[in-house]
Amino acid sequence: MTDVTYRSVTAQVVDEERDVRVEDYLNDKLQNSTDLANIDTLLKDVKAQQVLLQKQLQDAKATLNETTNALQTHSHELRERARNHKSQQADIDRRLFIVTRSETSDDAVQTFDSSMENLRKLDVAQGYIELLTEVENLSSEARRNFTKSPQAALQPYLRLQNLVNALKEAQPAAEDAAPHLIDHVDQTARTLWKQMKDTFASDFEATLRKMAWPRADISMGESLEWEWNEGVRKLLELQEPELKARDNQDTKRNSTEEQLVLLPLEVMVKPLELRFKYHFEGDRQTNRLDKPEYFFSHVIGLVNDYEEFFTIYLQPLLRDHFKRSNLALTSIYIDSTSALITALLPMLRRKIFVLLPRISNQPQLLSHLMHEVMNFDVNMRDEWDYDGGNAVEGWKGLSWEVLVKEGWFGRWLEVEKNFALSRYQNIIEAPESDEIDYDSVDPGATKPTYAAIRVNDLLESITDRYRTLTSLDEKIEFLINIQITIFNLLHSRFHDSLQAYLSHAALIARTVHGISREAQAELRSFGGLERLCHVYGSAEYLESKMSDWGDDVFFLELWDELQDRALADTGRILVGSMSLQYIEERTSSALGHPEESGTLFDVTAGNYQRLRTRAEGSIQDMLSRSIRELLRPYGSVNLWSSLSSSVPSNSLALSAELDATVQQLNEYLSFLAKVLSQAPLRRIVRHIAQVIQIYLWDSVLMRNTFSASGIAQFRRDIDAVWGTIDRWVGEGQGEMSMRKLKEALILMQLPVEIEDSNSGDKDVGPTLQEVDKKVFKDQVGAREVLDELGFEVLELRDVRNVLQRMIELGD
Numbered sequence: 001m002t003d004v005t006y007r008s009v010t011a012q013v014v015d016e017e018r019d020v021r022v023e024d025y026l027n028d029k030l031q032n033s034t035d036l037a038n039i040d041t042l043l044k045d046v047k048a049q050q051v052l053l054q055k056q057l058q059d060a061k062a063t064l065n066e067t068t069n070a071l072q073t074h075s076h077e078l079r080e081r082a083r084n085h086k087s088q089q090a091d092i093d094r095r096l097f098i099v100t101r102s103e104t105s106d107d108a109v110q111t112f113d114s115s116m117e118n119l120r121k122l123d124v125a126q127g128y129i130e131l132l133t134e135v136e137n138l139s140s141e142a143r144r145n146f147t148k149s150p151q152a153a154l155q156p157y158l159r160l161q162n163l164v165n166a167l168k169e170a171q172p173a174a175e176d177a178a179p180h181l182i183d184h185v186d187q188t189a190r191t192l193w194k195q196m197k198d199t200f201a202s203d204f205e206a207t208l209r210k211m212a213w214p215r216a217d218i219s220m221g222e223s224l225e226w227e228w229n230e231g232v233r234k235l236l237e238l239q240e241p242e243l244k245a246r247d248n249q250d251t252k253r254n255s256t257e258e259q260l261v262l263l264p265l266e267v268m269v270k271p272l273e274l275r276f277k278y279h280f281e282g283d284r285q286t287n288r289l290d291k292p293e294y295f296f297s298h299v300i301g302l303v304n305d306y307e308e309f310f311t312i313y314l315q316p317l318l319r320d321h322f323k324r325s326n327l328a329l330t331s332i333y334i335d336s337t338s339a340l341i342t343a344l345l346p347m348l349r350r351k352i353f354v355l356l357p358r359i360s361n362q363p364q365l366l367s368h369l370m371h372e373v374m375n376f377d378v379n380m381r382d383e384w385d386y387d388g389g390n391a392v393e394g395w396k397g398l399s400w401e402v403l404v405k406e407g408w409f410g411r412w413l414e415v416e417k418n419f420a421l422s423r424y425q426n427i428i429e430a431p432e433s434d435e436i437d438y439d440s441v442d443p444g445a446t447k448p449t450y451a452a453i454r455v456n457d458l459l460e461s462i463t464d465r466y467r468t469l470t471s472l473d474e475k476i477e478f479l480i481n482i483q484i485t486i487f488n489l490l491h492s493r494f495h496d497s498l499q500a501y502l503s504h505a506a507l508i509a510r511t512v513h514g515i516s517r518e519a520q521a522e523l524r525s526f527g528g529l530e531r532l533c534h535v536y537g538s539a540e541y542l543e544s545k546m547s548d549w550g551d552d553v554f555f556l557e558l559w560d561e562l563q564d565r566a567l568a569d570t571g572r573i574l575v576g577s578m579s580l581q582y583i584e585e586r587t588s589s590a591l592g593h594p595e596e597s598g599t600l601f602d603v604t605a606g607n608y609q610r611l612r613t614r615a616e617g618s619i620q621d622m623l624s625r626s627i628r629e630l631l632r633p634y635g636s637v638n639l640w641s642s643l644s645s646s647v648p649s650n651s652l653a654l655s656a657e658l659d660a661t662v663q664q665l666n667e668y669l670s671f672l673a674k675v676l677s678q679a680p681l682r683r684i685v686r687h688i689a690q691v692i693q694i695y696l697w698d699s700v701l702m703r704n705t706f707s708a709s710g711i712a713q714f715r716r717d718i719d720a721v722w723g724t725i726d727r728w729v730g731e732g733q734g735e736m737s738m739r740k741l742k743e744a745l746i747l748m749q750l751p752v753e754i755e756d757s758n759s760g761d762k763d764v765g766p767t768l769q770e771v772d773k774k775v776f777k778d779q780v781g782a783r784e785v786l787d788e789l790g791f792e793v794l795e796l797r798d799v800r801n802v803l804q805r806m807i808e809l810g811d
Contacts, residue, residue: 205267692721
């Protein structure tokens with residue numbers, strides 16, 4: 001079908017569809033005869049719609065024309081670009097073939113990459129050559145200038161050293177590339193530096209000879225001082241790159257490396273070092289294994305002798321040289337005294353590290369050496385404010401270098417522990433170790449044994465041995481392996497002593513056929529009481545000392561450090577080879593728990609506290625048994641109702657059956673008053689008084705009837721007991737500890753009746769008959785009587801029981 005025929009058929013179909021729509025439209029609008037009246041309006045609307053549709057048709061044709069033109073233009077551009085791409089590809093293939101002689105582009109790329117790799121290697125080699133040329137030029141320039149003017153040689157050397165530092169800093173980012181090149185450049189700089197250093201040092205030594213160094217009283221003229229200043233400056237400028245490179249290192253590395261000695265000080269220390277070797281490395285009397293304090297004192301003396309000279313002449317030069325760099329914040333570079341100490345330390349290190357292997361198997365010498373090393377560290381820190389160049393953490397000291405860095409801590413700890421255990425053994429084996437020491441504590445304090453006091457002194461001296469250490473691990477090792485271990489050994493000794501006494505006492509008490517007089521005497525003897533007081537006094541003393549230790553600044557800081565590590569460390573090992581649980585079981589359950597407060601001695605002090613409490617209870621039990629046995633004869637007296645005497649009550653003699661009890665009680669309390677402080681003494685006496693009161697109430701008062709004479713005798717006997725207690729514990733303590741008996745005696749000693757009813761005395765109080773009548777009549781009256789008498793302990797039942805014991809009241 002042709003295009004014309006297609007358009008003709010399409011137009012015909014469109015016309016037919018349009019006729020159908022027109023017909024439908026007319027049928028819709030003209031459905032009846034009345035719609036013909038609106039035909040004009042209908043025609044008007046149709047024309048308006050026709051105009052609108054005509055306009056839309058024109059806009060659509062215009063848009064179609066624009067789109068068609070744009071499509072044609074774009075198609076033309078695409079065809080042009082395709083032709084250009086084919087032309088360029090052909091040109092590239094031609095060029096690649098010419099260059100690489102490759103038939104395909106893939107082969108050409110491989111050949112091209114190989115060529116580029118060769119070019120890159122060539123560039124690297126060219127860079128190496130340029131770098132080596134620059135290094136050689138700087139080295140040659142420095143050497144040329146060096147022969148004419150050493151000062152002029154510093155500039156090319158400093159540029160060379162900066163180049164070395166830059167290469168080292170860039171090497172990690174380059175994955176450690178070209179190590180041989182960097183090593184060559186570094187060796188070149190080192191060789192040049194050594195040559196310059198030797199020359200500068202030689203010139204400076206010549207100046208020092210003119211100054212008569214190392215004479216202490218040096219005075220320099222203007223020209224000699226200028227020469228000295230120039231020598232110092234040249235050496236400082238030569239060393240400055242090395243100092244800055246060291247300063248840029250990370251903190252961790254600095255803490256494990258020896259600090260650099262300033263070159264001027266290194267030169268000046270040489271004659272001092274020769275003098276040191278002469279005295280302490282030869283066969284002179286000053287070089288003794290057992291006298292390390294000699295060479296430490298010598299070095300301290302050097303600091304004292306030359307500190308003034310360095311402050312006057314060197315301090316201004318250091319301040320002027322380093323004031324514009326970060327090194328001005330480092331004391332060993334900016335402070336002349338610290339710089340001098342740093343320069344003197346190498347000779348000490350060498351001497352100590354040579355000495356250590358020689359005395360490692362001689363415990364006394366090793367211990368003495370470490371003691372002197374720590375004393376030296378303390379002297380440098382406290383007397384000279386030496387911080388080793390670390391203003392934040394401070395100087396760890398030669399002791400840290402020996403014990404941690406060189407690994408001698410384990411051997412030293414073993415030596416100190418053996419010494420401590422040996423001294424502990426000597427203390428407890430001494431004949432007087434278990435005796436009470438009355439003179440070493442305050443008069444009013446509980447008296448411990450000689451063993452407790454001397455062991456405490458031993459442990460305090462051990463604290464001084466490791467107080468100056470800087471490592472937390474070392475301090476905790478010392479604390480747990482030596483101090484707490486000895487505390488536990490002494491606790492076990494006292495615990496075993498107490499347990500042995502209790503077992504022996506229990507064995508005697510379980511005797512089936514009664515206790516013999518000898519056994520009774522043994523139980524009541526002062527030997528058992530002394531033994532118990534030994535344990536009690538020593539436990540209280542050591543518990544108090546551990547409380548004081550826990551409040552000591554040293555142990556408080558140690559606890560805080562350990563607590564911080566326990567809170568921050570989630571691993572199993574906390575210190576050295578010790579786990580958190582291991583340390584917690586030996587120090588405090590509060591470790592690792594920030595909400596709880598504690599000290600390093602909580603566990604140990606708790607052990608002694610429990611031992612003290614148990615010993616106090618055993619003292620009370622022992623005295624209670626003894627007093628009850630002594631009271632038995634007094635409980636057998638049954639003549640209270642028949643006693644009659646014309647002797648005034650204040651002249652009555654003590655009952656013979658109670659005399660032994662009062663004498664024994666007096667001896668017990670006289671002894672306890674000497675060995676115990678007031679607090680435990682009163683606790684024990686109150687307990688004994690309760691035992692006496694219960695026995696007298698149950699076995700005497702409630703089992704007998706009393707006449708007036710019997711009451712007077714009973715009061716006389718109880719007054720004797722009270723007087724004995726008051727003599728050793730304090731006035732009125734006897735009555736206060738037996739208030740129930742006191743009130744019972746007040747009741748029993750009321751007058752039966754008032755003889756003169758017209759006396760007019762309003763303060764006479766109730767009579768015994770009045771009390772008896774009210775007490776047995778009703779509850780209200782009874783309560784009123786008790787309140788009137790001021791009774792606080794006696795209950796109504798007790799009052800009635802007491803009244804029934806009195807003959808004067810009859811039935």
